[in-house]
Amino acid sequence: MEIYQSEEQQVEAIKKFFKENGYSLGAGLVIGLGGFFGYNYYQDSKQAAIESASSQYQQNIEAMTNDGETFRTNSQSFINENKDSSYAAFTALALAKDAASHSDWQEAEKQLTMAIELAPSVEVKAIAQLRLARVQIQQENLDDALATLGKTFPEKYQASVAETKGDAYLLKGDKEQARSAYQAAADAGGLESSPQLQMKLDDLAVAVNLAG
Known part of the structure; x- marks a missing residue:
């Protein structure tokens, strides 16, 4: 099962946002505390730290395809x-991938749990949680995935x-719950982003008809 099928563009967009705007996210905390020069020093230091982290992150990602152990x-x-x-x-998301x-x-689950704890936004947390559920499904920890x-x-x-x-319920053998979940996904617009969803619905319909 492809567990990274639909969120890569979202991850890239979020990373771009933090690279371009991250330095200003904490600025409101220091306005009025240090005056003009103090604020500028904070802003410059914060930007330098973000650029350094961004550079290190990029170097690590480049090593991902060339030297996995490094x-x-x-x-x-x-x-x-x-x-x-x-x-x-x-980085935790990349290690999980x-x-x-x-x-x-098991390592993927560990890194995704870390990504959830360190998530800088609700979107990053959501992506990590969704991937964690898929990894738990891979391990057939279906109740954990549903939780x-x-x-x-x-x-x-x-x-x-x-x-x-729906995937979790199907593996649990609960076809009715699976079909209900897949239909909820379709009603929420899932057919546009997941070509497999229609096939899952069709397969369940065939299975129910054969059982009947």
Whole structure:
């Protein structure tokens, strides 16, 4: 099962936002505290820290395809040393993706849990939670997956959440719940983003008809 089928563009858009605007996110905390020069010093320092983290993150990602072991070692060190940076969560997502590519589902689950804890926004958290549920499904920890999917998600993820719930219910052997979840996904616009959804609905319809 492809667990990274629909969120990559969203992740890239979020990373771009934090790279371009991250330095200003905490600015309101210091306005009025340090005066003009203090604020400028804070702003410059914050921007320098973000640029440094961005550069380190990019170097780690480039190593992902060339030297997997270096990527994993450096990325874990980066997370440990930069937990206040938005790039720590993105690095954990990348480590999870690498682990999933080797079917190391336990490591993927560990890194996605880390990404959830370090998520700099509700969208990053939602993506990590959705991927965690898919990894839990891969491990056939279906009740855990449904519990993960039962957490709060932004409305834009409702179709993906419902479809993933359907996958969990189907593996549990609950075809009625699976069909209900898939239909909820379709009603939420999931047919536009997931070509497989219609096939899942059709397959369930055939199975129900044969059983009848």
